[in-house]
Amino acid sequence: MSDVPDSAARRYAGACHCGAVQFECSLDLSGAIACNCSICSAKGLVLAFAPADAFRILAGEERLNEYRFNRHVIGHMFCDTCGVEPFAKGQMPDGTPMAAVNLRVLKEVDVAGLSPTPYDGRSA
Numbered sequence: 001m002s003d004v005p006d007s008a009a010r011r012y013a014g015a016c017h018c019g020a021v022q023f024e025c026s027l028d029l030s031g032a033i034a035c036n037c038s039i040c041s042a043k044g045l046v047l048a049f050a051p052a053d054a055f056r057i058l059a060g061e062e063r064l065n066e067y068r069f070n071r072h073v074i075g076h077m078f079c080d081t082c083g084v085e086p087f088a089k090g091q092m093p094d095g096t097p098m099a100a101v102n103l104r105v106l107k108e109v110d111v112a113g114l115s116p117t118p119y120d121g122r123s124a
């Protein structure tokens with residue numbers, strides 16, 4: 001796994017609620033967003049984005065189920081035991097594969113201390 005080359009990106013560890021799914025990633029939390037689309041609202045997701053090579057599943061990949069809806073461009077990955085979505089799979093605008101990480105599952109991150117940028121996914 002490589003670190004994101006620029007900026008304030010640093011490494012974080014995360015897991016689903018039951019701990020079956022474990023991962024690590026490099027993220028710049030200044031890029032965090034709070035999206036108002038139907039699924040982000042329902043799940044309370046606050047997200048930040050990592051290129052696929054800055055995201056690595058350490059355990060439990062076989063426990064992940066995938067949910068797609070609407071245009072089916074984003075794979076919402078959730079644990080088959082606890083139901084928590086640690087991340088989603090998608091693409092950057094330039095087509096680069098990326099992970100949209102649920103910041104609420106990162107061990108060292110207090111989402112209440114962040115100021116995520118609102119994103120109008122409901123209208124997108």
Ligand SMILES: [Zn+2]
Nearest residue numbers: 016018079082
């Ligand atoms: Zn779980």
